[in-house]
Amino acid sequence: MIVSRDQSCRFQLLPSVPITEMSPRCSTCTMGQLCLPMGMSQQDLARMDTLVQERIRVQKGETLYRMGDPLAAVYAVRFGTLKTHVTTEDGRSQITGFYLPGEIVGLDGLGEMQHASDAAALEDTEVCVVRLNDLQSLSADLPSLQHQFLRLMGKEITRDQLMLVMLGAMRAEERLAAFLINLSERLSARGYSASEFVMRMSREEIGSYLGLKLETVSRLFSRFAEAGLIQIRQRHVKLVDIAGIKELYSRSC
Amino acid sequence: MIVSRDQSCRFQLLPSVPITEMSPRCSTCTMGQLCLPMGMSQQDLARMDTLVQERIRVQKGETLYRMGDPLAAVYAVRFGTLKTHVTTEDGRSQITGFYLPGEIVGLDGLGEMQHASDAAALEDTEVCVVRLNDLQSLSADLPSLQHQFLRLMGKEITRDQLMLVMLGAMRAEERLAAFLINLSERLSARGYSASEFVMRMSREEIGSYLGLKLETVSRLFSRFAEAGLIQIRQRHVKLVDIAGIKELYSRSC
DNA sequence: CGACCTGTTGACACCTTTCAACTCTTGTGG
DNA sequence: CCACAAGAGTTGAAAGGTGTCAACAGGTCG
Structure with a gap:
């Protein structure tokens, strides 16, 4: 099946990767510590294995789901990177998050039971499909799953609120420094x-996420490099002085 | 029981208002359409009445809970107005939301099972205490409640993401216009x-919420008034030209 | 009634954006 | 394999929007 790269891709068109005996399940997935199964008992973990019946490959640039699509599932990133971006009626658009392996995308759709953002892949990516029906029925007799799911939703809210503080109370330099440290810690x-x-x-995507223009992001990277805080070549970055970067935003006043 | 106004108030110190035969239950509450019971059947509604065993009065300026407090309950505003604000380690602070009757505060704490913000009353306020234990046990055999609760969490995420777009992609004038319209619609x-x-x-609280300084908010109100869009005297505001206000942010480009 | 908090307004500085030119990288087709 | 085009990133100069600092007015509450 061939899917053209620049074309919007409906759910059904995306290649589904069947789960075989060979491919890892939740109970053996290396992302278990970070993902839905976090903190579950061996016993509960075994039951989790029934939850993910399908995976989806999303190639670089393709879209996993679009704003307004009915919400049938949420997705756990297995490998790769996704971005989510919302567009308001008046055409304003902003990236609301970058998602790394072990993180869950699609939670923002639970309010209206339809996706509240577009999700697209920044590189070739695979996600585990967590169907809401299955999730609800399984969590009915797996309290640890229900609890864990609420936790993840709560974390999403906390994360958004941290972003609110960044966008509302930080200057450009501080935002970018916080972004680098956050990315570094998650990686x-x-x-x-x-x-x-x-x-x-x-640079444009970073800017959109941080509420800045791409030129500002570029300039700041150059400034950070000049100051000896980082080394940067294109998208490859080396944090030379992590403590120094943290100081950029931790000492306010 | 007397609680001094400028003092932090622990949960236990806040006056609890017992639920009597006379006082409204969920099934008769006028906020039912907007609050947790939204869309529930008569039958389910009756069972909701057991959920709220307690209410709390929070006087103007007092605090309902603080960041870091263990999360034992979430709260539905019955009357009055609350604000929530987060403070980062480095002392940066921002208001993350204003809550009107029928809205739920405390959902941001579900990530770590401790409150992620301070909640304080902008006027004398009463909230219904929804204990998480009771909520979990009741929603185990009341699917509509579980569903509704997820919906509300999803809405909280959607709301935060809208704020992200406002803070990241709108100018001061646009943010304030959107704020006025949003408040108007909720009221x-x-x-x-x-x-x-x-x-x-x-003005300072509006500014904190919108990522602006109080002087900027004040100036903008004056400008809106000059332009004939609103009339304003202190905190009393009249939206004269709602369509005009919406145009301030809806036609971008 | 007076103190204090809240809100208004002005002048100026500074940060970020805008517009533009240019370089570097990447991918494509001859 | 090279040439070329398109996209991504860098850098400069100038404009514009908010913030800062300050003085003052108005409202509120003891």
Whole structure:
């Protein structure tokens, strides 16, 4: 099946990857510590394995779901990176999040039972499909799952609120510094280097996320590099002085 | 029981208002259309009445809960207005929401099972205490409640994301216009006038919410008034040209 | 009635955007 | 394999929007 890259892709068209005996289940997935199964008992974990019956590959640039699509499932990133962006009626658009492996996308749709954002892949990505029907019936007799799901939703709210503070109370330099540290810590939690990594998003996407223009982002990266805080070449960045970067936003007043 | 006004108030110190035969239950509450019971059947509604065993009065300026408090309950505003504000480690603070009757506060704490913001009353306020234990056990055999609760959490996320777009992509004038319209619509849904109302929050609080300084808010109100869009005297505002106000932010480009 | 808090208004500084030119990288087709 | 085009990123100069600082007016509450 061939799907053209620049074309919007409906759910049904995206290649579904069947779950085989060989492919990892929740109980053996390396993302278990970070994902839905976090903190579950061995016993509960076994039951989780029935939850994900399907995975979806999303190629770089393709769309997993679109704003307004009916909400049938939420998705756990298995590998790759996604971005979500919302567009208001008046055409204003903004990236609301970047999602790394182990993180759940689609929770914002639960309010109206339809997706509240577009989700697109920044690189070739695979997600586990968590159907809401299955989730609801399973969590009925798996309290730890219900609890965990609420936790994740709560975390999403907390995350958004932190972003609100960043956008409302921080200057450009502070926002970008906080962004770098946040990305670094999340990558580090996934076993990648905390000090050297590839940003999968463009300057424009970073800007959209942080409420800045791409030129501002570019200038700030240059300034950070000049100050010896980072080394940067295109999207490859090395955090040379993490403490120094943190100081950029931690000491306010 | 006397609680000094400028003092932080622990949960236990706030006056609890016992539920009597006389006082309204969920099944008869006028906020039912907007609150947790929204859309429930008569039958389910009857069972909701057992959920709220307690109400709390919060006087103007007092605090309902603080960041870091363990999360034992969420709260439905019965009358009055609350604000929530978060403070980051580095001392940055921002108002993350204003809550009107029928709206639920405390959902942001579900991530870590402790409150992620402070909640304080902008005027004398009463809230219904929804204990999480009771909520979980009741929603186990009341699917409509579980569903409704997820819906409300989803709405909280959607709301935060709209704020992200406002803070990230709108200019001061547009943000304030959107704020006025949003407040107007929410008040209108509660039976108040959509065009004339009292804002319970100060210029500084509006500014904090919108990521602006109080002087900017004040100037903009003056400009809106000059342009004939509103009439304003202190916190009493009259929206003269609602369509005109909407144009301030709806036609971008 | 006076103190204090809230809100208004002005002048100026500064941060970020805007517009523009240019470079570098990447991908495509001859 | 190179040439070329298109996209992504960098950098400069100037404009504009908010913030800052300050003085003052108005409202509220003891």
